[in-house]
Amino acid sequence: MWHRYFAAGALLGGLTLLAAGCGASSAAAATQKESQKLVLYSAQGYDAAEAAAFQRATGIKVELSDMSTGPLLAKVAAEKTNPRWDVIWFDGNGPMASMAASGQLLTGYSPPNLSHYNSLGRSLLPVNHAYFPTGVTAAGAIIYNTKLVPPRQAPKTWSDLLRPAFRGAVGMNNPAISGPTYPFIAGFFKEYGVANGEKFFTSLHNNGLKIYATNGATLQALLDGTIKAAIFQDSAELGAKLAKDPVQVVYPPSGVTMLPSDVAINAKAPDMQAAKEFVNFVLGQKGQKTMQDIQAAGSDSLFQPVTNEVKPLVSRNGVKWIFLNPVWAGEHESAWVTWFENNVVR
DSSP states (O other): HHHHHHHHHHTTTTTTHHHHHHHHHHHHHHHHHHOOOEEEEOOOTHHHHHHHHHHHHHHOOEEEEEOOOHHHHHHHHHTTSSSSEEEEEEHHHHHHHHHTTTOOOOOSOOGGGGGGHHHHHHHHHOOOOEEEEEEEEESSSEEEETTOGGGGOOOOOOGGGGGGGGGTTTTEEEEETTOOOOOOHHHHHHHHOOOHHHHHEEEEEEETTTESSSHHHHHHHTTSSSSSSSEEEEHHHHHHHHHOOOOEEEOOOTTTTEEEEEEEEEEEEETTTHHHHHHHHSSSSSHHHHTTTHHHGGGGOBBBBBBBSOOOOOOOTOEEOOOHHHHHHHHHHHHHHHIIIIIIIO
């Protein structure tokens, strides 16, 4: 649009006409933005703040559908033949890899802000650009109530949670509902082998493991004393610690599974241009800073950055990360979530 009006102004040689052309271009661009609408499906704590910031910055209206990852993916599956969404955003690149393999995600797009990735972000970016990492957390770490667990009983390893002192007093999330939980389980299977992983979770079940829907429910059970210790996403754990709740977070020395949050564009996005602009915005400075607005977004803001635009709000120095191949994890998700449901949840 700008090039067309500049050409007209130069051809007719009138500054007044040029100014009028620029004004018309701005008005047309504004009208075009007003007519655009981005439909965002998300399971992130900062998605409402991000949607509002994007709308302010671009003038593009955002329709946000926010829910837990399990229901979100079920909604996407139900709409597979007639998708309504432009962009999807959640924790866990296994489902993203599966969606990419089935042709649901746009590939080959290189947003301008792609250059802002740090080495971690570049290592997590798939070669086909089917989805884009926006931050990293640990899929699961140990957290315990310091009022209920004396120092001598404090867990240091995963197997410590099997001790008699924790009988009936450990909780974790349901992987069919909570997005971070399946990657934690898959990472455990990767690190220790499927047979040993199944033995561990079965032993937790036999020791009275309690299952909750999401991070918030599990944390509440920990704080009200229903359980003494839990396993869930470390950003929520660190949020409780920052809030000065009586908790301590433990990263077992054997390692914790790295959980990327990823944003992706629908291959059949109803508003493709708006979708591309949103992804680029998320990777830019305004988008990343909005994600770190802990007052608006809560503990999801405590991610490990994958771009050079922001610094981490909390330190994870010394944590051993377990990298999970998203394709491998995605291929096993249905079977392992079903196994967990049948052998641990019930």
